[in-house]
Amino acid sequence: MHIGVIGGGQLGQMLGLAGVAMGHRFTFLDPAMEPPAASVGRHLRAEFDDAEALERLAVECDLVTLEFENVPQASAERIAARNCLMPNPQALAVAQDRVEEKQFFEGLGLSVAPWVQVDSVRDIVQGVAHLGGASILKTRRFGYDGKGQVRLADPAHAAHEGGPGNPGEAASAWEALAGAPAVLEKLQHFEREVSIVAVRGRNGEARVYPLVTNEHRHGILWQTTAHTGDPLQADAERAARLVMEKLDYVGVLAIEFFVVDGRLVINEMAPRVHNSGHWSLGGARTSQFENHIRAVIGWPLGETDPIGEVAMLNLVGTLPDPAAVLAVPGTQWHDYGKTPRPGRKLGHVTVTAPDRTALESRLDRLRAVIRPPGA
Amino acid sequence: MHIGVIGGGQLGQMLGLAGVAMGHRFTFLDPAMEPPAASVGRHLRAEFDDAEALERLAVECDLVTLEFENVPQASAERIAARNCLMPNPQALAVAQDRVEEKQFFEGLGLSVAPWVQVDSVRDIVQGVAHLGGASILKTRRFGYDGKGQVRLADPAHAAHEGGPGNPGEAASAWEALAGAPAVLEKLQHFEREVSIVAVRGRNGEARVYPLVTNEHRHGILWQTTAHTGDPLQADAERAARLVMEKLDYVGVLAIEFFVVDGRLVINEMAPRVHNSGHWSLGGARTSQFENHIRAVIGWPLGETDPIGEVAMLNLVGTLPDPAAVLAVPGTQWHDYGKTPRPGRKLGHVTVTAPDRTALESRLDRLRAVIRPPGA
Known part of the structure; x- marks a missing residue:
């Protein structure tokens, strides 16, 4: 083909x-x-x-x-x-616009963080008061890797924190986004960030990868850890299947969640293969990339189980010494061939291990030679 | 690079x-x-x-x-x-010439089948008598997939088997090889054919994949099965390490053996990634291809263990229906994008399973949809 x-x-x-x-x-x-x-x-x-x-x-x-x-x-x-x-334009339309996306999730009975639509400074001021607590302003469209986002302090504490005071802060936030249509979300005090990668074929067959835990630095994904048996797997899987079914989705889809009080709150979805699924390349029986191709071609999908304990680290801004990385057992080196630039994703490293203890010790060794984003 | x-x-x-x-x-x-x-x-x-x-x-x-x-x-x-x-010209010279190769193996104390050098019809006639039993005439150079090979019947039984009689048979065999320099090998009554794929880095670090069992059809590889714990693993591994060390070899090397009376007899070696190592792509922690690149670059080598029970089937001559193949769990589809032609290797299928029973049942399903070479 x-x-x-x-x-x-x-x-x-x-x-x-x-x-x-x-x-x-x-x-x-x-x-x-x-x-x-x-x-x-x-x-x-x-x-x-x-x-x-x-x-x-x-x-x-x-x-x-x-x-x-x-x-x-x-x-x-x-x-x-x-x-x-594939995916179809309707699925894209939903995923491209934070307002449509949130309304879509809410329509399916899935939890999202409290939010308000923002088209003016006044909307921000009112929104901050309405949501209560710290919040985050995000452009409705075209945001990625923490770009197009401004954090707003809790108005109740803004004065203590040396914040500029609510209306001034709102105006400068609005300016930072160049007045683009936005949403204001209540900042979630999450226990962890997780995501699920799922795939659906042309015949409606669906498969789901294990729920993974993500750690970000400076708004960029730094580490993904894939363990089987996450207690939230079933909930995340149900959400992914529901979303894909409703959108008549074909291909790989990712949904990012916050875990708040032990429950899943959707952050956003990506209608494509996803950075938090890179561990599957070399770490799962079938990678998200192979499964996406199998899905869009109309071929049967491949197994999504991991081949052991797996984690992934992003290589951002500069590349470490590949020999130092590959000297750690169970590692695979991925270099996208891009020109280094601060904050740019240049590659990633996958590491597998027979058990969690071994994985943690390999990760320790890797984190000694790979710099996190922004470091 | x-x-x-x-x-x-x-x-x-x-x-x-x-x-x-x-x-x-x-x-x-x-x-x-x-x-x-x-x-x-x-x-x-x-x-x-x-x-x-x-x-x-x-x-x-x-x-x-x-x-x-x-x-x-x-x-x-x-x-x-x-x-x-990499590999160096000396390693290539040895691997390209069956006479040099056999002498090289013998020099290392490794077993090869009894053989004689052939430069004339007379050498064949004398060789057949000398070796005793059925034998096989192979061109010294440029043979692959059973090409450039002629089988000669046991002279003691040739009459019973309707053979053309020794001198006539020798002449026609010599003609079939167009008079190219050749070797005559005593045909081995083997229990099975096995091969080992190994890799050596620029610093001399070496790793060896599990010994695999190969089945051929019409001189072309049909099936490879990779089990860990083959009783001949240590012997094969020792041979591979010895050969690589002696040749100051860098990269992946494969050695094919016959198992005769429970012992390894070398058939030939290939100074490159090898068809009998294709199972490692998706079936081992590091594929032979990735390890070859890591070796020649001078990077640390990757782990060679399989991720379960693994087998590979070649797709020769025509491609089966990919959907029928991929409907079998644990399968991966490889299509080289070549124009179909009888006897041509067009792709391969890797299948992994949690245990031998599951692997055998998956292989049964695959062999029902994939035609062996020459069928």
Whole structure:
């Protein structure tokens, strides 16, 4: 099959590596000069709203999928009108807009953090008062890795904390987002952040990976740990199946949650393969990338169990010495071939171990040679 | 790193897939029009003895390795004079010539089947008499997948079996090989065929995969089964380490053996990643392809243990329905993207299972949908 992919970053590259091994070939639509995925397929260099390029992608490929969810809705629909786009434009529309997404989750009876819609400074001031406690302002669209987010202090304590006072703080937050439509969410005091990666085939068959625990640094994913038997697995799995069913979703989907008082509160979803699923490459019987390809092709899905205790560390900003990393047993080195830049995801390391104690000791060794994001 | 590879077939493709994931890029030298590896790197289209192309490969790449051992010796030396070639030309010279190879093994005290060198019909006639029993005539060079081989009946029974009589049979065998220099080997009545895949790094560190059992059909590998704990593991491992040490070998090497009266008799070696090691891709903690790249780069090697009970079936001549194959649990589909042709290796399927019984039942299901070579 000839698979068209919107986006040609590292996610596209890893999809391509999985797909080429299965005999498929790829065209990646991406405006960058030499995106990572160009090493495993044809690169169609164009903007994500370039009508002619979208037309070519739709016409020349057997099917189209994506690794980047912020595809303009018009582009998604243009492709879907010509060919099969997976996930479908409706699923994308929901995932692209925090307001639609939250309303969608609430409609399914799934918990999200208390939130209000924001279109003005006044909305922020009122929202902060309404939500009570500290909150976080996020652009409705196009946010990633903590970008487009501003934290607002608890108004009750703002004065003690040296905050600028509520209306001033609201105005500067609004300015920081350049006045883009936003949502204000009540900041969650979570025990941990977790996420679930799931996949659904063209025939509706669904499989779910183990619920994983994520740790962020400076808004960027630093570490994912995959243990089987998380007590919240069933709840997360139910949410993922419900969401995929409702959206008639095909492919891999990720949902990020906060664990608050032992219960899942949805943060957001990503309609694509996800950084918190990278551990599955080398750490699960079938990687999220292979399963995404199997799903969109219409092939039976592969097993999602881990092959042991598994964790993943992101390589952000600069790459450590690969020899020092690979000297730790059970490690796999992934380098996306990108130019180093502060805050940029350049690669990741997967580590497997026979038990938790061994995993922790291997992680300790790795954290001694890999710098966390922002460090 | 920019890695040059002599040969661009499926082995090159799988090396490229492993290497691109680790951040390397590739140039493949191959005379074919669109070889499988072209999907994961630059394709330098030239004959294996094209001086200018070899020069380019040596000069433009950081190091050079190979996926095809029948590189002319002059080509190997031309590259080695300019850059690092791994494995080295001396290792290649030994592996390319059955006479040198057998003498090399004998020199290390390793068992090979009784054999004689053949340069004429008369050598065959005398050799058959000398070896006693049925024998097999093989070209000294450039044989693969049972090509360049002729079986000769036991002279004591030739009349009963309707054989053409010894001198006539010898002449026609010699003709079938077009008079190429050959060796005559005493046919081994083996209990099974096994092989070992091993890898050695630039610093001399070596790792060995489990000894696997191979079944051939029409001279082509059909099935490989990898169980840990084979009683002959230690002997095979010792042979592999000895051979690699003696050749100052860097990269993956495979040695094929016959098991005769419970003991290992070497058939031949391959100075490259090997079909009987394909199970390691998805079936071992580190695939032979990843370990070959790690070895030639000078990075620490990865663990070679299997992740369960593992087997591999080759897809030869025609491809079965991927959906029927992948409907069997624990399977992975590999399609090299080659044009189907009788006797051609087009892909392979790896299957893993938690225990031997489950593996056997999955293999039964697979063998119901995959045709063996020549069927």
